[in-house]
Amino acid sequence: MTHQIIDEKKLIAQEKLNNPSLMRTIWREIKNDKMALGSLILFTIIVLTAYLSPLFIDQTALTRVNFLNVWKPPSLDNWLGTDDGGRDVFGQLMIGTRNSLTIGVCVTVLSGLFGLTYGLISGYYGGTVDNVLMRILEFLMVLPSLMFIIVFVVIVPNYNVVTFILIMSAFAWFGKARLIRSKAISERERDYINASKTLGTPGWKIMFFEMFPNLSSLVIVNMTLTLANNIGLETGLSFLGFGLPAGTPSLGTLISFATNPDIVKNKWWAWLPAALLILVMMLCINYIGQAVKRASDARQRLA
Amino acid sequence: MSLLKVNDLKVHYPIRGGFFRRVVDHVRAVDGISFELQPGETYGLVGESGCGKTTSGRAIIGLNKVTSGELLFEGKDLSSMGRVERRKYTRDIQMIFQDPYSSLNVRKNVLNIIAEPLRNFERLSPKEELLRVQELVARVGLSPESIYKYPHQFSGGQRQRIGIARALTLNPKLIIADEPVSALDVSVQAQVLNFMQEIQDEFNLTYLFISHDLGIIQHMCDRIGIMYRGRFVEEGTADEIYSNPQHVYTKRLIAAIPEMNPEKRFEKMHLRQAINQEYQTDYNNYFDKDGRMFDLKKISDTHSVAMQ
Amino acid sequence: MFKFILRRSLIMIPQLILLSLIIFMLAKAMPGDAVTGAFQGNPDATPEQIEKIREKFGLNDPWYVQYGRWIGKAVQGDFGMSYMHQQPVTNLLGGRVENTVLLSLFTLVVTYLIAIPLGIVAGRWTDTWADKMIVTYNYFAFATPLFVFALLMLYVFAFVLGWFPSGGSVDIRTEVGTWDYVVDKAKHLFLPVMSSALLATYGTVQYLRNDIIDQKINDYVKTARAKGVPEGKVYTRHILRNSLLPIAAFLGYEITGLISGSVFIEWIYSYPGLGQLFIQSINLRDFTVVTALVMISGAAVIIGTMLSDIILSIVDPRIRIE
Numbered sequence: 049m050t051h052q053i054i055d056e057k058k059l060i061a062q063e064k065l066n067n068p069s070l071m072r073t074i075w076r077e078i079k080n081d082k083m084a085l086g087s088l089i090l091f092t093i094i095v096l097t098a099y100l101s102p103l104f105i106d107q108t109a110l111t112r113v114n115f116l117n118v119w120k121p122p123s124l125d126n127w128l129g130t131d132d133g134g135r136d137v138f139g140q141l142m143i144g145t146r147n148s149l150t151i152g153v154c155v156t157v158l159s160g161l162f163g164l165t166y167g168l169i170s171g172y173y174g175g176t177v178d179n180v181l182m183r184i185l186e187f188l189m190v191l192p193s194l195m196f197i198i199v200f201v202v203i204v205p206n207y208n209v210v211t212f213i214l215i216m217s218a219f220a221w222f223g224k225a226r227l228i229r230s231k232a233i234s235e236r237e238r239d240y241i242n243a244s245k246t247l248g249t250p251g252w253k254i255m256f257f258e259m260f261p262n263l264s265s266l267v268i269v270n271m272t273l274t275l276a277n278n279i280g281l282e283t284g285l286s287f288l289g290f291g292l293p294a295g296t297p298s299l300g301t302l303i304s305f306a307t308n309p310d311i312v313k314n315k316w317w318a319w320l321p322a323a324l325l326i327l328v329m330m331l332c333i334n335y336i337g338q339a340v341k342r343a344s345d346a347r348q349r350l351a
Numbered sequence: 352m353s354l355l356k357v358n359d360l361k362v363h364y365p366i367r368g369g370f371f372r373r374v375v376d377h378v379r380a381v382d383g384i385s386f387e388l389q390p391g392e393t394y395g396l397v398g399e400s401g402c403g404k405t406t407s408g409r410a411i412i413g414l415n416k417v418t419s420g421e422l423l424f425e426g427k428d429l430s431s432m433g434r435v436e437r438r439k440y441t442r443d444i445q446m447i448f449q450d451p452y453s454s455l456n457v458r459k460n461v462l463n464i465i466a467e468p469l470r471n472f473e474r475l476s477p478k479e480e481l482l483r484v485q486e487l488v489a490r491v492g493l494s495p496e497s498i499y500k501y502p503h504q505f506s507g508g509q510r511q512r513i514g515i516a517r518a519l520t521l522n523p524k525l526i527i528a529d530e531p532v533s534a535l536d537v538s539v540q541a542q543v544l545n546f547m548q549e550i551q552d553e554f555n556l557t558y559l560f561i562s563h564d565l566g567i568i569q570h571m572c573d574r575i576g577i578m579y580r581g582r583f584v585e586e587g588t589a590d591e592i593y594s595n596p597q598h599v600y601t602k603r604l605i606a607a608i609p610e611m612n613p614e615k616r617f618e619k620m621h622l623r624q625a626i627n628q629e630y631q632t633d634y635n636n637y638f639d640k641d642g643r644m645f646d647l648k649k650i651s652d653t654h655s656v657a658m659q
Numbered sequence: 660m661f662k663f664i665l666r667r668s669l670i671m672i673p674q675l676i677l678l679s680l681i682i683f684m685l686a687k688a689m690p691g692d693a694v695t696g697a698f699q700g701n702p703d704a705t706p707e708q709i710e711k712i713r714e715k716f717g718l719n720d721p722w723y724v725q726y727g728r729w730i731g732k733a734v735q736g737d738f739g740m741s742y743m744h745q746q747p748v749t750n751l752l753g754g755r756v757e758n759t760v761l762l763s764l765f766t767l768v769v770t771y772l773i774a775i776p777l778g779i780v781a782g783r784w785t786d787t788w789a790d791k792m793i794v795t796y797n798y799f800a801f802a803t804p805l806f807v808f809a810l811l812m813l814y815v816f817a818f819v820l821g822w823f824p825s826g827g828s829v830d831i832r833t834e835v836g837t838w839d840y841v842v843d844k845a846k847h848l849f850l851p852v853m854s855s856a857l858l859a860t861y862g863t864v865q866y867l868r869n870d871i872i873d874q875k876i877n878d879y880v881k882t883a884r885a886k887g888v889p890e891g892k893v894y895t896r897h898i899l900r901n902s903l904l905p906i907a908a909f910l911g912y913e914i915t916g917l918i919s920g921s922v923f924i925e926w927i928y929s930y931p932g933l934g935q936l937f938i939q940s941i942n943l944r945d946f947t948v949v950t951a952l953v954m955i956s957g958a959a960v961i962i963g964t965m966l967s968d969i970i971l972s973i974v975d976p977r978i979r980i981e
Contacts, residue, residue: 195922319810
């Protein structure tokens with residue numbers, strides 16, 4: 049018996065080697081693209097610094113207003129100077145990056161789950177269900193989302209980070225649902241779906257355990273690319289003043305200093321680093337996303 | 352008692368048209384067919400592509416919606432059952448699909464593919480499940496190590512064997528085989544067919560065998576139903592159909608089987624011309640004024656023809 | 660064909676009704692109504708007075724009566740009174756509509772002026788250095804968030820280099836109708852237009868490049884080459900004719916992007932358009948204006964999408980089948 053178990057483990061390992069998982073393929077693709085590899089390393093450094101920064105930065109000090117230290121240009125004490133309340137910009141940059149990333153990831157995952165479910169249901173059932181769901185989606189897609197998000201942010205009672213994430217997610221899943229539906233509708237014609245039906249597998253199980261794995265590469269590619277989008281949207285909203293509630297700094301909050309011409313021109317250290325950091329993060333995520341996209345499509349692979 | 356009795360089965364699809372997309376007409380994919388399956392036999396459903404044979408098979412197993420008619424399985428009507436009740440019969444009726452490339456989920460290994468029905472209907476420990484799957488895999492002639500492999504690592508014939516193993520997992524009484532070998536190389540077709548005959552005795556199976564290949568049908572089936580445009584043209588034992596076809600459509604089909612013996616070629620050609628002649632002169636005997644077939648009429652105990 | 664256009668136009672009606680209903684519900688959920696507006700600066704109003712005003716404005720009617728009245732007026736261009744400015748919303752919109760339309764129009768024109776040549780070059784001469792440059796540029800255009808880019812442009816060209824004004828739509832000292840006025844207006848428009856246009860090229864360049872690459876290997880192109888059509892003409896007469904037509908159709912779809920873009924761009928360049936008004940009004944909690952703006956933008960997107968769908972169906976008959 050022991051012999052058989054060892055044998056099986058070896059078998060499983062062998063087949064894993066013969067059938068590289070998507071993650072492995074992605075890694076191979078990234079390794080072979082210098083820009084993507086560089087992006088991944090840079091992005092990892094940014095993420096690690098942002099998330100580990102609370103270990104080195106005194107967060108309460110960041111919120112304390114110090115009028116003796118207002119608008120100090122970069123120095124050894126304050127690497128990126130201070131803002132209108134004398135608070136350290138570098139520290140805020142790190143906390144802001146962390147918040148923006150967290151929210152971006154949350155929105156991407158939430159809207160991804162919702163879009164996935166909606167698209168799978170629409171595509172799997174087809175017919176009338178699909179028809180109704182698609183008419184609804186068409187309508188949602190023509191709404192001016194940005195304006196609606198802003199209106200909701202303003203009128204929602206007890207506004208906080210969670211409600212902000214929910215509002216953003218509520219408007220971020222439309223494209224994903226349509227993409228997944230279009231793929232699911234072609235997938236449902238394939239016999240393995242019919243086979244599962246005849247084997248007595250319930251509909252939800254077929255959707256998530258039979259159909260979904262065949263769409264997973266599409267979903268991963270789409271999630272990577274929309275992560276960048278969502279971070280952009282969150283910082284944009286925070287920049288306009290409709291993002292994170294006061295007291296929770298985001299990269300957008302720092303950039304919103306730039307609505308004052310004097311600050312734009314003479315106090316660049318307050319907003320420029322945040323703007324550049326966003327730019328760098330977007331480029332990194334997109335480079336990684338492109339590599340992931342190539343990995344998911346055997347014809348485009350470089351490796 | 353017959354295992355399955357199909358009574359005036361109809362599957363219609365609406366055609367929508369006009370500005371408001373109203374239903375203007377129906378495609379009569381299956382338009383009133385009736386037949387019976389006796390336990391242990393192989394019943395062949397033959398016809399040209401688009402004649403409704405696959406639709407009939409899919410309607411019986413529940414993949415297509417039945418417009419009207421009865422599907423009596425062991426005396427119980429499947430078509431009028433709710434989902435929950437119908438699920439009880441899932442174990443008894445299984446299907447083998449035409450295309451072994453699309454009927455296996457490429458993201459699952461053989462173990463997960465074959466264990467899928469077990470997980471739906473039986474509570475087994477992983478070890479028991481593994482043993483069952485290994486047993487089945489061995490029975491369909493694949494090596495036991497292959498259970499961790501993925502579908503793309505197998506040939507078409509092997510994939511179809513995996514499909515058969517999956518259909519056998521629940522010990523069904525009836526298996527609907529929808530063109531089970533037409534996607535395979537001719538060299539492996541015979542292998543798979545013979546294997547299907549072997550397991551028929553072993554597992555006490557009844558087959559509903561759907562095919563357009565008259566040679567295969569003759570080889571496999573006890574009784575045969577010929578379909579054309581959603582209706583039955585002729586039904587009888589294999590012998591009756593092949594040696595004594597009555598309906599002109601059946602005659603044309605049988606005459607179209609290529610003749611291997613060169614000496615008989617001319618004979619065959621004359622036969623075809625004669626049948627064609629008959630088709631033109633006696634058309635009204637076989638088709639009504641709308642070009643629809645008549646209802647089946649018994650000409651012997653086992654043999655019926657759609658003639659006036 | 661006609662049937663498709665008619666059906667597609669009819670879909671628009673429930674969409675518009677649904678949109679207006681949602682906006683009406685939102686407006687109801689927003690704090691403040693005509694009563695708050697009427698009693699501004701008069702906190703001593705008695706409940707009886709308030710009740711009287713409520714009755715007068717019809718706020719005690721069932722919601723569908725209120726909705727009917729609101730939508731009836733909106734269709735005629737009457738969006739009610741702004742509480743903050745104490746004047747009809749329509750007056751507020753006045754000159755701003757013009758400014759935003761001007762900005763959007765120029766953005767579109769410049770986007771296509773940049774994108775179409777780039778797309779053609781990249782598609783025709785694939786894998787040359789020019790193509791690689793264009794692909795890289797396009798990659799940046801896709802990844803860069805609009806507001807970050809607009810701010811950087813503002814910082815560099817308006818503040819550091821001082822080549823362009825940093826905000827507004829025109830210098831008030833110039834006289835309407837003079838040449839100086841036009842030049843000054845153009846100067847004010849340049850940065851906002853370039854900021855959005857340089858990023859908005861992404862979709863068109865990507866589409867054109869891919870489409871031309873796909874068309875190149877089509878049999879009809881091979882036939883044209885085989886019968887000796889010069890290479891330049893293969894493109895102008897055959898490939899581009901097929902590739903460029905759908906771009907005309909995408910125009911309507913661009914409206915969605917232009918509207919959210921205008922919110923950022925007008926805010927950053929303090930350009931007096933609808934986007935800026937939207938942010939200002941929402942900051943002042945002036946919800947009649949907000950409601951009107953959302954309604955107008957929503958209707959614009961719905962109509963734009965419909966036009967695009969129809970144009971696309973004329974250009975590409977395959978779409979009509981569904």
